[in-house]
Amino acid sequence: MVPGKVATIEDVARAAGVSRQTVSNVINAPSKVREPTQRKVQAAIEALGYSPNAMARRLRTQRTSTIGVRLDAFSGGISGVVLDRFVHALTEHASTRGLRVLLYAARTVDDELRHINEFADGGEVDAIILTNTAPGDPRAARLRERGIPFAAFGRPWGAHDLEKAGHPWVDIDGAAGTRAATEHLLERAGRRIAFLGWPSDSGTGDDRERGWRETIGPRAGDPSAPRLISAETVPEAQAAVRSLLQDNDIDGIVCATDVHAIGAHLAAVRGGRSDLQIVGFDNTAAAEALGLSSVEQLPEEVATAILEMLMGPEGTKISRPPTPTPTGRLVEPELIVR
Amino acid sequence: MVPGKVATIEDVARAAGVSRQTVSNVINAPSKVREPTQRKVQAAIEALGYSPNAMARRLRTQRTSTIGVRLDAFSGGISGVVLDRFVHALTEHASTRGLRVLLYAARTVDDELRHINEFADGGEVDAIILTNTAPGDPRAARLRERGIPFAAFGRPWGAHDLEKAGHPWVDIDGAAGTRAATEHLLERAGRRIAFLGWPSDSGTGDDRERGWRETIGPRAGDPSAPRLISAETVPEAQAAVRSLLQDNDIDGIVCATDVHAIGAHLAAVRGGRSDLQIVGFDNTAAAEALGLSSVEQLPEEVATAILEMLMGPEGTKISRPPTPTPTGRLVEPELIVR
DNA sequence: GACCGTTTTTTGATCGATCAAATTTCTTTT
DNA sequence: AAAAGAAATTTGATCGATCAAAAAACGGTC
Numbered sequence: 001m002v003p004g005k006v007a008t009i010e011d012v013a014r015a016a017g018v019s020r021q022t023v024s025n026v027i028n029a030p031s032k033v034r035e036p037t038q039r040k041v042q043a044a045i046e047a048l049g050y051s052p053n054a055m056a057r058r059l060r061t062q063r064t065s066t067i068g069v070r071l072d073a074f075s076g077g078i079s080g081v082v083l084d085r086f087v088h089a090l091t092e093h094a095s096t097r098g099l100r101v102l103l104y105a106a107r108t109v110d111d112e113l114r115h116i117n118e119f120a121d122g123g124e125v126d127a128i129i130l131t132n133t134a135p136g137d138p139r140a141a142r143l144r145e146r147g148i149p150f151a152a153f154g155r156p157w158g159a160h161d162l163e164k165a166g167h168p169w170v171d172i173d174g175a176a177g178t179r180a181a182t183e184h185l186l187e188r189a190g191r192r193i194a195f196l197g198w199p200s201d202s203g204t205g206d207d208r209e210r211g212w213r214e215t216i217g218p219r220a221g222d223p224s225a226p227r228l229i230s231a232e233t234v235p236e237a238q239a240a241v242r243s244l245l246q247d248n249d250i251d252g253i254v255c256a257t258d259v260h261a262i263g264a265h266l267a268a269v270r271g272g273r274s275d276l277q278i279v280g281f282d283n284t285a286a287a288e289a290l291g292l293s294s295v296e297q298l299p300e301e302v303a304t305a306i307l308e309m310l311m312g313p314e315g316t317k318i319s320r321p322p323t324p325t326p327t328g329r330l331v332e333p334e335l336i337v338r
Numbered sequence: 339m340v341p342g343k344v345a346t347i348e349d350v351a352r353a354a355g356v357s358r359q360t361v362s363n364v365i366n367a368p369s370k371v372r373e374p375t376q377r378k379v380q381a382a383i384e385a386l387g388y389s390p391n392a393m394a395r396r397l398r399t400q401r402t403s404t405i406g407v408r409l410d411a412f413s414g415g416i417s418g419v420v421l422d423r424f425v426h427a428l429t430e431h432a433s434t435r436g437l438r439v440l441l442y443a444a445r446t447v448d449d450e451l452r453h454i455n456e457f458a459d460g461g462e463v464d465a466i467i468l469t470n471t472a473p474g475d476p477r478a479a480r481l482r483e484r485g486i487p488f489a490a491f492g493r494p495w496g497a498h499d500l501e502k503a504g505h506p507w508v509d510i511d512g513a514a515g516t517r518a519a520t521e522h523l524l525e526r527a528g529r530r531i532a533f534l535g536w537p538s539d540s541g542t543g544d545d546r547e548r549g550w551r552e553t554i555g556p557r558a559g560d561p562s563a564p565r566l567i568s569a570e571t572v573p574e575a576q577a578a579v580r581s582l583l584q585d586n587d588i589d590g591i592v593c594a595t596d597v598h599a600i601g602a603h604l605a606a607v608r609g610g611r612s613d614l615q616i617v618g619f620d621n622t623a624a625a626e627a628l629g630l631s632s633v634e635q636l637p638e639e640v641a642t643a644i645l646e647m648l649m650g651p652e653g654t655k656i657s658r659p660p661t662p663t664p665t666g667r668l669v670e671p672e673l674i675v676r
Numbered sequence: 677g678a679c680c681g682t683t684t685t686t687t688g689a690t691c692g693a694t695c696a697a698a699t700t701t702c703t704t705t706t
Numbered sequence: 707a708a709a710a711g712a713a714a715t716t717t718g719a720t721c722g723a724t725c726a727a728a729a730a731a732c733g734g735t736c
Contacts, residue, residue, distance in 0.1 A: 006459045006461070007459070008691095008693085009694095018716090019715065019717075020692090020693080020694090021694080021716065021717080022714085022716080024693070024695095025714090025715085032713085032715090033714075033715085034713085034715095037714080049455070049459065051455070051456055052460060053459075053461050053691085053692050053693065054461060054462050055393050055396040055397040055461055055692080055693090056397050056691070056693035056694090056721090057693050058393040058721095059393040059692080059694095059720095059721050060692080060693050060694045060721050061693085061694065061695095062721070066440075071426055071429050071430075084422040087409070088443075091409050091442065092409075094443075095442060100442070100462075101440070102404075102438055102440055102441075103425070103439045103440075104438070105429045105430040117387070117389070120344065121344050121345070121387065121389035121391075122389050122391055123722095234628075262627045262628070266628075269607070284624070285622065285624055286600075286622075286623060286624030286627055286628075289572045289597065289601075289624055290572075290604075291572075346721095347723060348723095356685075356686090357686045357687075358686085358722090358723080359685075359686065359687080359724080360685060360686080362723070363684095363685090366724080370683085370684075371684075372683085372684065372685095375684080375685085390722080390723065391723065393723090394721070394723035394724090395722080396723090397690095397693085398690075398691050398722080398724045398725080399724065400691075461692095
């Protein structure tokens, strides 16, 4: 073996005085090889510093042990962080299963469909994880058609019966999060709890509002506190809360995101209502810095769950990825009190 | 060709009535193939929806078109965001060059060295990008020894002569950032500008402090304003600034990070000094939300520069990655005024 | 039209592993 | 101790592409 070149399975076989296949078996199916032979081969592997060529193995086995994840164009705002944390968690978890995470960027849906085709034909990935799925998502259709296993981070909004999604998904139970937040405020702050969310209807927004409404409804005797409307920005949230505080007596505010919470916080402090209890959503660094309570999404849980769906329960020997069973799972978020 | 199975180069060749190699040439070296033949082959490619098997190609060419990037364990705090943005930018840029980004997780240095060995022996990646390089970093030594091209995000702290780093690197010019921040405050706020940084010495910290010191020194007639010391947390920064404001007359504060800036902001607002001008560093979502000025690191620029170092100037045909020339480059950050 | 040099196309070998089947070795049984 | 069966090991084929060299087609010259 020429120094500077890496050892091949053939080099190991020669060094150990056995055949290629035996070396291969020591690595992939040790039970088929007798003890003493195994030791010989292991010694040769150590001595040569051999580790199998990934590409050759993948070509032969037709499995890449790679999961593709699309990285959305950087959203800039606070919320992109959740996806980043998810990617982090996914990477760590995948590596314990011997899987790799391959990122790809796509600016448009067409762009992503092109990528998906390439992945399918080129055999780049074993599975794909979609994010930001919309009802009737063309990506899901394409993946199904091409026979690439996939799962989504985010429930298939719009499918009336979640069970009938047609593909596996994992999502955060936003309603459970705001429910916990509302209950917490009802106990600690008082009965008049408002909700500050997005102006227009959106799946995520409605979900989070629902948690508040369902909790406030049965418990509060008076008609539920007014819902506040605000666009994405901090100043708008701040303005909305300022005018709310002028007209109403409010004990606390449940927010759809930390952005809203920061706006509310600023309005409260500047309006001399530092006592106003506010709970945000997403548990971003900003909320932490300001000492605001917030609902933590636990993207790590999502990563674990989604991998389990795609690849079978942990500990499963890496095998042909099973066509994932089309079911969904909601991960319950956790309220971080500050 | 069986439906459901993807087409191979052989299928295309048969369909077009030419040989494997001609198809290969149409894809990789069209100039070697006559016009009419090219059209025939292209038509067959379209008809069969062929795209070359990535693993077979990589096995044969011994090139993976993949760049490995380690994803550090999630740091949680505000600062991790810079790395995430870098990964984002890198992914987008890499894909325009036909490169892929492969993530890997490592908790310890040993863990990462193991990964590096695997990558080298297994032929997983063409190049690696290191982050958080320290002086005498064992990873750099290992990569050099194994002959894997690499570059670092972060200058090689400790090497007295940056030019002599021994490996290529790209970093943010922290001093230039705080210089711009300080100049801005000198013009807009007044002459008494303080600096709020980390308690202990660190490469990054010293760099950022230097930009302030060098600017304040020549311009300010009086001895430079007191430097504040504070650990990483918001409350500590807040406490430090509170006590500073009691004793000193300060016009503005340049901060080493947005975390410090948020603490300073809170101290200022609660101390009735809302007029105090503060500039943060990292331009995180939190700073944006609070309307604080901040120094923007431009990780996108870093990504571009680092890819250029590794792979040659943009537009270069994908080829054997040149052994990168060991030089460094500082990217000048941009002050975002709010 | 025969000859020669180019250009274009085809053929055979190879990258490094695993699969499938054949062969050898070891156990057990009678 | 021979035969049958099980276990361990080896051999030949293969995954799908590119490389290197051989063969065929083309173009121009005399």
